[in-house]
Amino acid sequence: MKAVHFGAGNIGRGFVAEFLHHSGYEVVFCDVMDSVIDQLNASKSYKVIQVGSEGTSTTTITNYRAINSKYNEAQVIEEITTADVVTCSVGPNILKFIAPVIAKGVDARPNDATPIAVIACENAIGATDTLADHIKHPNHTPEERLDDHHERARYANSAIDRIVPAQDPNAGLDVKLEKFYEWVVDRSPFHDHAPPPIKGVKWVDDLIPYIERKLFTVNTGHAAAAYHGYYHKKTTVYDALQDPQIVDEVRKALAETSTLIVGKHGIEEEEQKAYVEKIIKRIGNPHLEDAVERVGRAPLRKLSRKERFIGPAAELAEEGKPFDALLDAAEMAFRFQNVEGDEESEELAKIMADNSAEEVVKKVCGLAQEDKLFPHILEVVKRVQADA
């Protein structure tokens, strides 16, 4: 079996490739960074090191190759025509850039082979759908080829959860990460044949409760800790969580999202409480040394309409339920400006400087004036702008 994986970064090498490897797949990494491609092709193995209070354990990943997809389109297409699975972990904003080559690879597949399974492993609701929309766009797949496209490819959304911090620059290809993992994938696209045999994946018929619970608990809590931590000059998320005031903010934000999740998805209150406790423990893992700048990265994405703060706060506002702590966390995200190495934080600073508060709320948060949350976020933006 063969899997083509786009994005040989932290989650790609550390989580997705590890699962694929242990399930018997040869992994062909595609990335645009020469250094990582050269290292992968020059080495026969790398290590995945799981750290936590239970101790450390290591697994070794072998049986992979790597292609620089920036220069070798024909080679990537060829690999996709003979692969069983395409996965990616490149970041939600990069999906449009990898779609054209995947479209060509899918189009070149024979209709009588098992359709290739395409699974995007990004922190976003419906990331595989987004990728599929780009792939099926007339610029990339001719319209007359869409009718039987499903015979060549199936697209499954997924929710992927594992904390993989930025790695030590001297670690080479090795990846340090937490022991916990969860990879949940929508089974419905494979209704007429077996889903790909990836060990450790949980196949479900309805992914929405899983991805919303994950995004609005793990990612809301993690990002809230990082943004409050950054504001209070903490180095890591662990450091941030040593501050009782920050823990309190995180707990309050998660109490708000829990109300939404429990009400919406029929999850037991006690179960959600236990999930929250587990998440707070996970994000406070001292062995990960996870910088607040990494967890806060890409604030424009994280402040967008369907994301971890505005998404749940907008729904809570419509239901007339409390969302104050989510507003506080969003305020800290708006203050995450001009952070070294983070382009979106620079863009955020420009947007905040060049636009009225109303325009910022519309542009960044995707809210309309008639949304109940609008005036509340507007106050937040005005406050941050006044401090500039």
Ligand SMILES: NC(=O)C1=CN([C@@H]2O[C@H](COP(=O)(O)OP(=O)(O)OC[C@H]3O[C@@H](n4cnc5c(N)ncnc54)[C@H](O)[C@@H]3O)[C@@H](O)[C@H]2O)C=CC1
């Ligand atoms: N690190 C984590 O703890 C988790 C990350 N995720 C998600 O996984 C995705 C990736 O995150 P990380 O692995 O942390 O980031 P990363 O920055 O370590 O890896 C991203 C990789 O994608 C590559 N890339 C960028 N543009 C590309 C292109 N056009 N074609 C091929 N490769 C390209 C980059 O060179 C890099 O190697 C994000 O969507 C993130 O939200 C999900 C769960 C956990």
Ligand SMILES: O=P(O)(O)OC[C@H]1O[C@](O)(CO)[C@@H](O)[C@@H]1O
């Ligand atoms: O790019 P994002 O959305 O921050 O994704 C990485 C995040 O995913 C998580 O690992 C959770 O699975 C976060 O802890 C981490 O910060």
